[in-house]
């Protein structure tokens with residue numbers, strides 16, 4: 001063998017040169033050199049979050065964007081019960097529900113926020129700005145109070161959300177924005193079946209009593225709470241079972257499920273959502289919500305309603321008859 005190589009050495013060297021050239025071509029072609037090449041290398045049917053690595057935004061604006069992303073990812077460290085800036089929220093992070101700081105498709109991302117706000121929303125019966133929408137999540141999902149609109153913190157969150165949505169045309173919603181809409185069950189969602197799903201698929205991280213698990217320093221959660229006094233309140237978006245089920249189907253169990261490869265069936269997602277949203281949690285005065293009661297979503301669990309269905313039917317379904325009647 002060695003003899004063979006020795007006698008054919010010019011051929012061996014040529015082969016090795018070819019190999020090096022081919023390999024280096026493969027490497028440079030898979031590492032995009034510009035922002036455009038980066039975007040083009042991905043499937044263009046879904047949204048691609050911008051990256052500061054490729055973006056030339058400079059100075060104060062860049063600092064604001066970085067701080068804004070940090071606040072979304074680690075809200076509790078700055079604004080939680082032991083927050084270093086203020087103590088105005090429940091210990092959860094925005095990112096617990098807006099995964100990867102609002103960049104994950106089907107993970108309740110922020111791709112359509114800058115393009116669609118200000119907009120009229122039925123819940124408040126008014127035109128809402130981005131500030132109002134962010135405040136809503138502070139007051140409901142984080143069961144707290146919002147930072148002032150002039151504060152460095154709100155300005156940073158705004159800069160980050162604006163930057164994230166910069167490539168989305170006004171009025172447009174990219175595929176994968178927000179939360180997956182699951183097909184409806186023919187029956188009502190069942191908290192008893194959901195409890196079994198919870199025990200086998202969720203409890204290992206979120207705990208037997210849904211209280212989550214604090215991280216080592218104790219000023220944020222490693223596994224966020226799903227109910228109890230540190231969880232989202234009764235006015236939060238996830239307290240609607242369709243939102244929770246859709247979020248779970250694409251994203252939980254965490255790091256095992258994806259939108260294209262979910263671990264829960266839709267039936268399991270509806271049932272476990274019914275179970276989680278039947279547990280105790282902080283309540284919020286919702287008397288000012290949905291000033292036009294006929295605009296309440298099919299799964300809003302608090303009456304009065306214009307359609308004659310009960311609170312239990314609205315909360316758990318079956319939803320098809322409710323939607324059919326609302327359409328009339």
Ligand code: HEC
Nearest residue numbers: 092093094096097112113133134137138141232237238243
């Ligand atoms: C407990 C889960 C949860 C947490 C924590 C949370 N949110 Fe939300 N947020 C939601 C849900 C669910 C929706 C969608 C509600 C709906 O469509 O009814 C939403 C919607 C939004 C929207 C509007 C999105 C759109 O496309 O219209 C913004 C902006 C937002 N949240 C910002 C924040 C910020 C900032 C924080 C942290 C201060 C935060 N959220 C924390 C669950 C959460």
Ligand code: HEC
Nearest residue numbers: 095096097100201202205222223224225226252253254272
């Ligand atoms: C492997 C651990 C793990 C498992 C198993 C798991 N989760 Fe989670 N879950 C997480 C983590 C971590 C987050 C927060 C993600 C982040 O902040 O990036 C989260 C976030 C959530 C949230 C949004 C935040 C909140 O606290 O309300 C809900 C709701 C949720 N999980 C429900 C479930 C349900 C229901 C199951 C079972 C079907 C489940 N999870 C299984 C780790 C897990």
